[in-house]
Amino acid sequence: MPRQRRSGRVGPLERAPGGQDDAVTDTPAASSAEDEVVSLCSELISIDTSNYGDGSGPGERVAAERVAELLAEVGLEPQVFESDKGRASVVARVEGSDPSRTDALLVHGHLDVVPARPEDWTVHPFAGEVRDGCVWGRGAVDMKDMDAMVLATVRARLREGRRPARPLVLAFLADEEAGGAKGAHFLADNHRDLFEGCTEAISEVGGFSTTVRDRRFYLLETAEKGLAWMRLKATGTAGHGSMVHPDNAVTELCAAVARLGEHQWPVRMTDTVRTFLEAVSEETGIELDPQDPSALLQELGAIARIVGATLRNTTNPSVLRAGYKANVVPQEATAEVDGRFLPGYEDEFFATVDELLGPKISREMITHDIAVETPHGGPLxxxxxxxxxxxxxxxxxxxxxxxxxxDSKSFTPLGITGYGFAPLRLPAGLDFSGMFHGIDERVPVDALQFGVRVLDRFFDSL
Structure with missing residues (x-):
């Protein structure tokens, strides 16, 4: 689909409760960014960057080139890097206004999106349509919204000559939706000099609001689970389906997958999760039970799905493959499992997985990446x-x-402390967490405009 700017009349959204909408910015850069962020978000969505995980998608090259154009228009010198044909990332540095500051802030986002089937959607997922006060389309929340907010804010500030005191490194990356091997990991491994001086970073899935008892909570991401996508394999004796097969590979594998999928992982309360739930407890008056915080989860609405999954390790079987004909018992059966482990609990995770699988099932890693946890507090x-x-x-x-x-996982080994900070003020009834990889993904227009105002203030404070 060709790139295009989209415009449309947008109306106001219902405000979240609390009557807290009277704070406005007085900076010209924020006003200019508010004017541009919606069209940028729409345009980026209209560039199909679907990542199927097998190299068959369109890649990110077109989007990366467009981002590079937008940055070059305001005097930056962006560089486009291809890790593979069409798999492109773009990086640019904004020099700070204080020459003594060498501690750069990395601001990164990804350009790829998960696939979407148009027939499932109310609007075409790659149209970038503005409707009912929202920008609709694949990537609207994951994460072309943040890409657009960063671009709009930085472009407005540079047009006015307003640089933050410390340098910024802007990175718009490929392949995050498949683990980042062709994007963030590629750059961190092969172009480490791009991130020279970077000590901290901000990126996606944080800074958005959720409403607890009529009060907005803004969730800053300081931790994320580790990644363990595993391929399991069982082998047996091939033969005719009419005979007895005590070493049936399919039976062996299915039993192991069932054990893994049905396992009740114990609650493990990390510092970040405990701090969050203590805040909810203070707001609601409901006591935190560290062994069973379900009463607090019920206060969180849709976001409880994310929070609940950070109370324990998880293993979700997702793919099964075996055989080719009903009357032929196959020699081999395979399965794939999405495993996630909490910070500090990786060893426990794999020991439990291997115990559940048993000696007859082998496993290999498809993708394996670290869990991270950053203490909250401090100047940033x-x-x-x-x-x-x-x-x-x-x-x-x-x-x-x-x-x-x-992608923060890729930059942690470089000594860069990462936070999720893509600020959005959201209506109380919006199922934001359900938008990630969901159907009819959309972001409110006024949430985007709120985000650029917050980012402008944040850059001013650096």
């Missing part, structure tokens, strides 16, 4: 918190853990 946290509360004074900012993973 305080700046993020201040920027949010300046726009939404009655809200509360809390740390939380992400059940999935982001």
């Amino acid at each position: 946290w305080e700046r993020m918190e201040a920027a949010l509360l300046a726009e939404d004074p009655g809200a509360r900012v809390v740390p939380y853990a992400l059940s999935g993973g982001t």
Whole structure:
């Protein structure tokens, strides 16, 4: 689908409860960014960057080139890097206004999206349509919204000559939806110099609001689970389906997969999750039971799905393959499992997996990446918190853990401390967590405009 800018009349969305919508920015850059962010988000969505995980998609090259054009228009010198044909990332550096500051902030987002079937959607997933006060399409929340907010904010500030005190490294990356091997990992492994001086980073799946008892909580991501996508294999004796087969590979594999999928992983309360639930407890008056926090989860609405998954390790079988004909017992059967482990519990995770699988099942890693946890607090946290509360004074900012993973895993080994900070003020009834990889993904227009105001304040404070 060709690139195009889209425009449309947009109406106001219902505000979340609390009457906290009177904070406005007085900076020209934020106003300019608010004007541009919707069209940028729409345009990026209209560039299909579906990542099927097997190299068959369109890649990110077209999107990367467009991002590079947008950055070059305001005087930056972006570089486009291809790890494979069509698998492209773009990186640019914004020099700070204070020459003594060498501690750069990495601001990264990914350009790829998971696939979408148009027939399942209310609108075409790659149209970038503005409807009912939202920008619709694949990537609207994961994560072309943040890409657009960063682009709009940086472009407006540079047009006005307003640079932050510390340098920024802007990275728009390929392949996050398949683990980042062709994007963030590729750059971190092969072009480490791009991130020279970077000590901290911000990226996706944090800074958005959820409503708890009529009060908005903004969730800053300070932790995320580790990734263990595994391929399991059982072998047996091939033969005629009419005979007895005590070493049937399919039977052996299915029993092991069932044990893994039905396992009740114990609650493991990490520091980040405990801090988050303690804040919910204070707000609601419901006591936190560390062994069974289900009463607090019920206060969280749709976001409880993410929070609940950060209370324990998880293993979800997702793919089964065996055989080719009903009357032929196959020699081999395979399965794939999405495993996620909490920070500090990787060894326990794999020991339990191997015990459940037993000696007759082999496993190999499809994708394996670290869990991360960053203590909340400190100067950068305080700046993020201040920027949010300046726009939404009655809200509360809390740390939380992400059940999935982001490209932050690639930059942690470089000594870069990462946070999820893609600020969005959301209506109380919006199932935001269900938008990730879901049908009819969309982001409110006024949430995008709120985000650029927050980012502008945040960059001012650096």
